[in-house]
Amino acid sequence: MDIRRARRTRTRARVLAAAGVAAATALLLAACAAGVNPEVGQAPPGAAEPAGFWLGLWHGIILPVTWIVSLFTRTVSPYEVFNSGNWYDFGFVLGITIVFGGPFGAGRAARRR
DSSP, rough: OHHHHHHHHHHHHHHHHHHHHHHHHHHHHHHTTTOOTTTTTTTTTTSSSSSSSHHHHHHHHTTTHHHHHHTTOOOOOSSSBBSSSSSHHHHHHHHHHHHHHHHHHHHHHHHHH
């Protein structure tokens, strides 16, 4: 009987540990959720029209520098919230891809082997 009781105790401890890890993971992921940005859709001072594809491409290319600068100042943001939507996003992601390798980086990795 003692062996069965010890197994049940270990099983309960594992279940409680798994539930604790799951709860901690859910809490951590919930803490990372983005909140509402009150400045979305509002033009910054001096901007006549929303940022489009080309400005998104430029922001994606300079992302490594602007991200580091944004850590130390409140006036620099790596992403323009006053943008034209999907075309800005496409340019932004394309710019990031150009900087961090994309298809060119994959070709270099294949040649190294």
